[in-house]
Amino acid sequence: MRIAIVRQKYTPFGGAERFVQRALDGLRAQGVEVTVVARDWIGDAAGVLKVDPFYVGRTWRDLGFAAAVQRIIAENRFDVVQSHERIPGCHVFRAGDGVHATWLELRASARTGLARLGDLAPWHRYTVAAEARMFRHPNLRGVICNSRMVKDDIIRRFGVAEEKLHVIHNGVDLQRFHPGLRDEHRARVRAELGIAADAPAILFVGSGYERKGVPALLRALAAMKRRDAVLMVIGKDRRENRMECLASRLGVRLRVRFLGPREDVRPYYGAADVFCLPSLYDPMPNAALEAFACGLPVVTSTASGAAELIEEGRNGSVCDALDVPALAAALDARAGDAESLAEAARATVTGLSSDAMAARLAGFYRQLLEGRPV
Numbered sequence: 601m602r603i604a605i606v607r608q609k610y611t612p613f614g615g616a617e618r619f620v621q622r623a624l625d626g627l628r629a630q631g632v633e634v635t636v637v638a639r640d641w642i643g644d645a646a647g648v649l650k651v652d653p654f655y656v657g658r659t660w661r662d663l664g665f666a667a668a669v670q671r672i673i674a675e676n677r678f679d680v681v682q683s684h685e686r687i688p689g690c691h692v693f694r695a696g697d698g699v700h701a702t703w704l705e706l707r708a709s710a711r712t713g714l715a716r717l718g719d720l721a722p723w724h725r726y727t728v729a730a731e732a733r734m735f736r737h738p739n740l741r742g743v744i745c746n747s748r749m750v751k752d753d754i755i756r757r758f759g760v761a762e763e764k765l766h767v768i769h770n771g772v773d774l775q776r777f778h779p780g781l782r783d784e785h786r787a788r789v790r791a792e793l794g795i796a797a798d799a800p801a802i803l804f805v806g807s808g809y810e811r812k813g814v815p816a817l818l819r820a821l822a823a824m825k826r827r828d829a830v831l832m833v834i835g836k837d838r839r840e841n842r843m844e845c846l847a848s849r850l851g852v853r854l855r856v857r858f859l860g861p862r863e864d865v866r867p868y869y870g871a872a873d874v875f876c877l878p879s880l881y882d883p884m885p886n887a888a889l890e891a892f893a894c895g896l897p898v899v900t901s902t903a904s905g906a907a908e909l910i911e912e913g914r915n916g917s918v919c920d921a922l923d924v925p926a927l928a929a930a931l932d933a934r935a936g937d938a939e940s941l942a943e944a945a946r947a948t949v950t951g952l953s954s955d956a957m958a959a960r961l962a963g964f965y966r967q968l969l970e971g972r973p974v
Contacts, residue, residue, distance in 0.1 A: 601968070602633045604649070604672065606683040606690065608665055609640045632965070637672065637681075639665050659723040666730065673739070680741075680968055688733040692968075694744040698883035698905075699753050700727045706881045706903055707811070710922055735760055744768050744964065746884035747905025766964055771957025772889040772949050779895035779946055781870030789871035793832070793857050800829040800935035803872035803896070805865055805887035806879070807835040813878035813901065813921050814843050820878070822850040823928035826935060829855065832868055836861040869894040873938040874931060878921045879904050892949045895942035897934045899927070913937075915944040 628634055639652045639661075651672075653664035666687045673681050673689050683690035686700070697703075704724060734740065735758035743765050745751040751765045787797070795801055802821070806812035814833065821831050833856060837843070840858060847853040862868070865887075869875070875891030876899040884905035888898050892915065900906045901921035910916040917930035934941070 601680065602635070602678045603965075603968075604635045604637050604678040604681045606637045606669055606681060606685055606687065607641075608638060608662070608685050629962075635678070637669060657723075659726050662723070662730075663726065686727060686731045686734050688730060688737045689739045690734065690737075691739055692742045692744065693734060693740065694746075695750050695754065696746055696883060698750050698881060699757060700724070700731050701757065702753055703811070703881040704728070706921075710810075710880055732758065740764065742766060742964070742968075746770050748908055749903075749905045750883045768957060768960045768964065769952050770884050770886050770889060771954035772886070772893050772952055774893055774949070774953045777866065777869065777890045777893035779942055781866050781894050783870075785867035785870030789867050793830075793871075795830045795857075795871070796828065798828075800826050800874065800931075800938075801872045802829060802831045802931060802935070803834070803868055803875050803891070804831065804877060805834045805868075805875075805890075806877060806885065807837060807861065809833075809835070809837040809840070809843055811880055812882070813880060815846060816878050816922060816924055816927060817876055818843065818847050818850055818852060818856065819924045820876075820927035820931060821855065822852045823924055825928075825932050829931070829935060831856045832859060832872065833857065834859050834862050834865055834868060865890070866894075869896060872896055874899060874934045876900070876927075876931060877904065877906070878919075878927055880921050882906070889949050889952060892945045895946045897938055897941040897945050899930045899934055909948050911944075915941055915948050 634647060636648045637651055638648055641648050651665060651668045653668055655661040655664045666685070669683065669687050670689050680691045682692035682694065684694045684696060735754065741764065743754065743760065745754065745765055745767045746769060748767055751767050754760050754765060755762060790797060790801070804814065804817060817831065821829060844853065844858060847856045869891060875888065875896040877885055877888055878899070878901045879885065880903060882904040888900060888906035891898050898906060898910060898916035900910065900916065900918060902918055903921055907918045910918050912918065917934055919926035919930055
């Protein structure tokens with residue numbers, strides 16, 4: 601069987617790319633011929649079919665890329681085309697980014713005035729329309745969902761048959777991310793960042809600060825009872841200066857460390873007491889799984905797939921992304937009992953190892969190979 605995996609652009613920090621790589625490893629281990637179809641790919645180019653039509657602007661870019669992939673599908677060059685992009689006509693879709701229409705609705709609820717006009721941009725209209733056509737296209741044989749939240753949303757919005765939807769949670773490397781990072785890195789990282797040994801340290805890891813909830817997190821930091829709590833922000837956002845200004849206006853700038861993107865985040869998991877990701881929308885954040893693996897309680901939002909892994913007060917807390925008082929209370933509570941929750945936090949992901957995810961993917965692909973419905 602010849603399988604193509606479509607990912608428009610590869611960036612070394614992306615969780616989707618890690619999933620793609622594991623999918624490639626699982627397929628090739630079964631002797632399947634796999635080709636990656638991409639517009640831009642960083643890393644080993646072996647087995648990559650580059651598709652990069654001329655474009656001006658991201659709407660034309662996505663339209664042109666989708667059209668090129670659709671031509672490949674029509675030529676029957678591959679038995680199965682699995683896309684990580686919203687392309688009508690693909691055989692398998694991996695809904696790693698969730699449902700775009702839902703994201704726009706949730707973002708609109710957090711915006712006011714002229715800011716909402718951005719949701720009317722041509723690219724958003726194109727993406728929502730392409731998403732609907734893809735889910736209703738007769739070629740679609742299966743959808744890989746990274747959380748039950750995403751699966752239920754797809755059923756509700758598009759009426760996709762439940763048997764086509766397969767929940768395969770993201771995997772986490774349990775050897776690379778582990779509670780022992782605390783002993784290895786805590787003292788050194790805290791000293792480097794000027795964080796007192798007994799101060800609660802909250803860690804945020806994510807790019808795209810509006811979507812991931814940094815504004816609410818800064819407000820919650822200002823509202824916490826623990827006035828010595830420190831927030832470490834790891835990620836990238838072209839408007840980071842706005843978050844720095846917000847932190848200053850809230851009077852917490854000296855308690856926030858904006859650290860930018862880091863290729864290795866493990867030392868910061870080791871230095872932290874609590875992980876917080878109050879996303880407006882997040883299908884299944886890899887960073888939350890890594891935090892659990894490191895023994896950190898996780899505070900996240902009701903619109904995050906990670907919420908389905910949390911037992912309140914046992915391994916973390918869940919609250920509305922925009923409920924700042926609830927978020928502050930959760931951070932105070934989890935910072936106070938972080939050490940006692942470490943074992944339960946780690947146990948949350950013992951069944952979500954990279955090997956376990958690969959095995960579930962292998963089962964999914966085996967159905968494809970055998971020609972059985974997926």
